[in-house]
Amino acid sequence: MLLIGSHVGFKKDSQLLGSLEEALSYGENTFMFYTGAPQNTARSKIDEELTLKALDQMKELKIDSSKVIVHAPYIINLCNEKNFDFSVSFLTEEVKRVEQLHLKYLVLHPGSHVGIGVEKGIENIKKGINQVFENTKDSNVVILLETMAGKGSEIGRNLEEIKTIIDGINNKKRIGVCLDTCHLHDAGYHLNHFDEFLDKFDSLIGLDKIGCIHVNDSKNECNSHKDRHENIGFGTIGFDTLMNIIYHKKLKDIPKILETPYIEKKYPPYKYEIEMIKEKNFYENLSDIIKETME
Numbered sequence: 001m002l003l004i005g006s007h008v009g010f011k012k013d014s015q016l017l018g019s020l021e022e023a024l025s026y027g028e029n030t031f032m033f034y035t036g037a038p039q040n041t042a043r044s045k046i047d048e049e050l051t052l053k054a055l056d057q058m059k060e061l062k063i064d065s066s067k068v069i070v071h072a073p074y075i076i077n078l079c080n081e082k083n084f085d086f087s088v089s090f091l092t093e094e095v096k097r098v099e100q101l102h103l104k105y106l107v108l109h110p111g112s113h114v115g116i117g118v119e120k121g122i123e124n125i126k127k128g129i130n131q132v133f134e135n136t137k138d139s140n141v142v143i144l145l146e147t148m149a150g151k152g153s154e155i156g157r158n159l160e161e162i163k164t165i166i167d168g169i170n171n172k173k174r175i176g177v178c179l180d181t182c183h184l185h186d187a188g189y190h191l192n193h194f195d196e197f198l199d200k201f202d203s204l205i206g207l208d209k210i211g212c213i214h215v216n217d218s219k220n221e222c223n224s225h226k227d228r229h230e231n232i233g234f235g236t237i238g239f240d241t242l243m244n245i246i247y248h249k250k251l252k253d254i255p256k257i258l259e260t261p262y263i264e265k266k267y268p269p270y271k272y273e274i275e276m277i278k279e280k281n282f283y284e285n286l287s288d289i290i291k292e293t294m295e
């Protein structure tokens with residue numbers, strides 16, 4: 001069965017239950033959220049009662065909570081020595097929150113080396129993740145390294161860098177990969193030859209390491225290193241190429257998460273994008289449809 005969802009909110013008062021309700025309102029059977037604002041460290045205490053209510057409801061609806069995704073905040077940067085101790089301790093706390101939510105996957109941007117170079121940056125990432133896993137020894141939470149567009153000094157802009165990080169992680173059971181289609185395209189991978197990409201991924205890292213796929217179209221050309229997401233079918237990747245990835249038989253059980261932009265920065269597009277995906281039918285007038293129903 002297709003596992004499809006989107007980025008949803010996580011509010012202090014409703015927490016996982018609110019995130020689930022938002023996902024359901026878009027017709028989703030999985031979802032992803034940040035445990036607080038992605039750009040800051042303010043985090044509210046996880047409420048066990050709300051968590052258990054949400055998990056109960058998921059069970060009833062046959063939603064596999066082990067495929068629900070948490071995204072770590074951008075301010076974590078394990079590459080950078082200045083931020084290293086802060087990043088390790090914040091990521092440790094984040095892993096504990098995922099644990100408290102009874103979830104499994106935490107997506108992490110590998111980081112930006114900001115001048116110290118890729119090699120040193122990768123060394124710091126390995127060291128940082130190993131330290132986080134030491135700090136959370138009893139946890140089974142898996143960190144998924146996201147493939148990045150290569151904007152600025154981002155690490156994880158190609159599969160070789162991701163592989164090098166994974167090779168340096170002591171507990172291999174707790175490390176995996178999150179593919180982001182916009183980032184891969186902007187990094188220079190030709191997603192219209194997706195089987196070739198998967199073969200390469202398989203020989204380098206192993207397909208069993210893929211824990212999540214962010215499905216986004218891109219506003220920019222292949223190899224642009226820009227990282228600007230576009231609505232499904234409205235960008236340079238295109239509807240057919242994205243559909244081929246979403247329905248690829250080798251990726252059947254992997255959750256697909258949309259992180260596409262709101263229409264006019266106001267209206268969430270996910271309900272209608274998911275409808276297009278399920279119906280395998282591109283809506284050329286997506287934004288008009290959404291605006292009509294919202295206004």
Ligand code: FE
Pocket residue numbers: 071107109146
């Ligand atoms: Fe991300």
Ligand code: FE
Pocket residue numbers: 146180214259
């Ligand atoms: Fe992403």
Ligand code: ZN
Pocket residue numbers: 180182183227228229
């Ligand atoms: Zn992005």
